[in-house]
Amino acid sequence: MSTIEKKTVKHTLRMTEKESVKLRKQAEKAGISQAEFVRQKVFGLEPAPMPDNAFWNHMADLYEIHDDLTDEGFRERIRRLILEIQSEATLPREVESNGDDEAVAH
Numbered sequence: 001m002s003t004i005e006k007k008t009v010k011h012t013l014r015m016t017e018k019e020s021v022k023l024r025k026q027a028e029k030a031g032i033s034q035a036e037f038v039r040q041k042v043f044g045l046e047p048a049p050m051p052d053n054a055f056w057n058h059m060a061d062l063y064e065i066h067d068d069l070t071d072e073g074f075r076e077r078i079r080r081l082i083l084e085i086q087s088e089a090t091l092p093r094e095v096e097s098n099g100d101d102e103a104v105a106h
Contacts, residue, residue: 013038030092045092059086 015023027037031050040047062082069075 040092044095046095047092048090051089055089 027034029049030047066078
C-alpha cells in the first residue's frame with residue numbers, strides 16, 4: 001500500500017438539523033459511527049440494523065449447544081451456520097436500483 005493510500009481525507013458535510021438527527025439515529029440503529037454509515041451508503045451498501053438482545057441471546061444459546069457437541073463434523077457445520085446467520089443479520093447489504101430509482105438491499 002502506498003503512502004497516498006494510507007492517508008485519510010476529511011470531508012465536511014452540511015445538512016439541516018432534521019437531516020443530522022436522522023443520520024445520527026440511523027447510525028445508532030446500525031451500531032456504527034455516522035462516518036461509517038455515510039461510507040457504507042456512498043459505496044452502495046445498506047447498513048444493517050443492529051439485532052436486538054433477543055437475537056444475541058439466541059446466538060449465545062446456539063454457541064452453548066455447539067460447545068456441547070462431540071461430533072466434530074456436526075460441530076463444524078453448526079459453527080458455520082451460526083456465523084452465516086450472524087453475518088446475514090449484521091453485515092451491510094449491497095444496494096441496487098430496482099429500475100424506478102428506489103434502492104433495494106440484497
